[in-house]
Amino acid sequence: MTGLIEVFGHGGDVETAAARFGGNPADFLDFSANINPLGPPREVLEALEQGLHTVLRYPDPGHRAFKMLLSDRLGLTPDHISVGNGAAESMALILLGLAPRRVGTVEPGFSEYSALSRQFGAEVHHVQGREELEWRAEPEDMEKLLERVDLLFLGQPNNPNGVQYPVDVLQRLARKAETTGTILVVDEAFIDFIPESQRQSLAFSLKEYPQVIIIRSMTKFYAIPGLRLGYAISRPELIRAMTDKQVTWSVNGLALISGEACLRSGDKFEQETMALVSHERKRLTEGLEALGCKVTRGEANFILAALPEPWTASSMQAALGERGILIRSCAMYPGLGERHVRFAVKDAEANGRMLETMGNVITPNLTTGLGARRQSDGTAIL
Template structure:
């Protein structure tokens, strides 16, 4: 199984499974901006390499000041972290919840981290007819039973958003219950601003709502790890108080500052590419008899035609040098579900060609 450690993007495991002779893998198992990092970033990092002889700023001051200016918030609501996963870990450390609520299928770290920190996990399931979203009433009913609820927006692995009115309803219910609602917006940057369903503009009205964001996917820097949260200043301070000193390295902070200065052109080109290629890739997958929900992020969830399993297709594509994410282990999905990132046109065309060849072969 490619997901030896529970995630996509594991090139070492891929080499172990499919052999170094497979060459450079075309990796659809990790959802990273196909344009790569913003222009000039790699050169800036190379120039900054001598700075690794100094400790990074433990207060992340320049990065947070620039981030606050970029988003239009006070720096006191921000907590910088070593990726969105650390952001969630800091939430768990600060709140020490006995029970955590999740909406499955979802990012596996919601359950994994919660259980690692000793919390019981309560879950509701998304419905296929809602493109694997859960009814908002079912989510609201979970809030009084937990101290923290984690919700993907857009959700991974299905790439679908909840409506803004639904989010407002959940945020109000969280206030009433005293439960913290953590909305994971790790992929929201891929959605044009006019189409985003986010509580960010009105976050100050909800003391118990936290937004979790990632810079690693949109800016293609997953190896550096950089994320942040927006929360009420008291909760932000509590999270920072649980953070290991220097958990965000100096090169990651520098990259974050550079990404925030990268300009609108890079951002708009990314969103235009994702929107166009996502539609093209979805149509191609459906032509191969896959069931594909209409997603809004930079990845697609696909249910393979019977009798194909994700494990069989993943293995056959891996032998051809193409990696896809098996979603068979996601509660609420089936043994036939895979997830594929949206890449550039040529790469997407190769995936469709190779997948078509695989699905046209006999099932073993």
């Protein structure tokens, strides 16, 4: 089962949306891709403008300047870091470099874990998250899965439900992975959206867990998905196994320039992002619940919700798509149902427009009071 616009298995496909619903791809309000609503930091745009001339030369195949900045931030030496063309390349390099025969996933989870694993010839086994646990899996079930597979992918926070596992569960799984000889891959692509004091991560105790690889993305938090940039951290032996399989110059020069600017952009951008996402996630959650949705309590910059009956993911996707708004169908995620959808957390104006439009779709011709109220001239009051 797929959604109307997820023909490639992911959100953010405005070209398919335009072909399906009509209109200009750039004109859609896209809640199907989980990107920072603030856009890139000013420093990134300036660095790109100043660095355009570097397209005349090859990028650094060793990613040295970017790695040094990451080293300072993470407290790790560069040989603990692999830089990739987005987090997806890091996943592919793990599978290529370590060649697991059996891969484990926790469902519902990011579809690329299974898709890439099968693409590279591995069997995929999974355990199922439970609705009463906000779609987390039981630690005991994940430990049993570690006994059956060579490598386990785990989202932290997980996509599409946006929840974290407590750090003591991560530590428990990491210790189990040592006894079973399994690689535990923890995907932290969205963890930057969570305040540092609330992040559940093994990143700063990584040297205690030799079987753990952590993947992070620069594209979501810093809003540069078109440039593709991510990285993985682990012990040097595992990093070398990955980089030995990497195509030279897979990370382009402008992506590296952007990454360096991101890491130099300072705390202000990070704090503004987290404050906005926290406030708007609460508002969006309350608005969706008022419309009859059952919302999963996540911590990331997106929200998983079950639509009220009789609405399905495909019928709501069509209704909103025809009105210029894209949402992510989650009906294809193992364990979820035909009513599950995901909404990115955007800025106040966008969230207000989406809630108002969705309210008018669910209850035609009635004022919802959930989104942006309108003045007499039609402009929004937020």
